[in-house]
Amino acid sequence: xxxxxxxxxxxxxxxxxxxxxxxxxxxxxxxxxxxxxxxxxxxxxxxxxxxxxxxxxxxxxxxxxxxxxxxxxxxxxxxxxxxxxxxxxxxxxxxxxxxxxxxxxxxxxxxxxxxxxxxxxxxxxxxxxxxxxxxxxxxxxxxxxxxxxxx
Numbered sequence: 001x002x003x004x005x006x007x008x009x010x011x012x013x014x015x016x017x018x019x020x021x022x023x024x025x026x027x028x029x030x031x032x033x034x035x036x037x038x039x040x041x042x043x044x045x046x047x048x049x050x051x052x053x054x055x056x057x058x059x060x061x062x063x064x065x066x067x068x069x070x071x072x073x074x075x076x077x078x079x080x081x082x083x084x085x086x087x088x089x090x091x092x093x094x095x096x097x098x099x100x101x102x103x104x105x106x107x108x109x110x111x112x113x114x115x116x117x118x119x120x121x122x123x124x125x126x127x128x129x130x131x132x133x134x135x136x137x138x139x140x141x142x143x144x145x146x147x148x149x150x151x
Contacts, residue, residue, distance in 0.1 A: 004130045005101040008049075011137045012093050015042060018144050019090070022151070028080045031150035036077050038147050039086060041140045043071040046092045046135060052129045057109045062099060063092050071120070091117060100130075 019027065019038070027038040036044075047068050050061040061068060067089070070078065081089065103109065109126035116122045123129045 001104065001127065001130070004134060005095045005097060007134045008100070008137065011134065011141055012097060014140055015045065015144060016090065016094065018026070018148060024080070024083055024086070026151045029151055030077065031147055034147055038144050039081055040071060040077040041144050042071050042093060043067060043089050045137055045140055046096065047071040047143060048073065049096060049100070049133050051117070052123065052133050053126060056123065056129060058111050059108065059127055062096060067096070074134045095129070
């Protein structure tokens with residue numbers, strides 16, 4: 001599992017690198033042909049990881065419920081972050097992988113509610129959720145890179 005945690009950290013480092021030099025206006029821009037923006041994608045990564053791994057394990061998520069409601073699957077950007085709010089999201093993005101690994105190693109993920117993803121893959125354990133989340137993060141990393149080309 002160590003590799004899975006390393007992949008998650010690396011993918012999030014790559015996302016943070018894509019944000020370098022972008023203004024608040026740029027991260028909130030929705031280019032023609034896209035349905036969301038870079039800020040939404042970053043927050044969505046935080047939320048999805050928490051929902052797939054903590055919520056489906058019957059545990060409390062480690063990000064605000066408001067963030068989950070605004071950036072979960074099926075949502076669209078409805079507001080802009082302030083500089084301070086987006087800094088908090090980035091801190092969650094970078095810090096939660098360490099917490100996940102600590103919690104996994106502590107054995108807190110005792111239960112898991114089976115979840116069929118929109119890709120057809122069925123999650124049935126914390127291990128499958130961690131692996132699938134890495135796949136999901138890669139998709140959104142690609143979306144972020146694509147959006148960035150139009151800014």
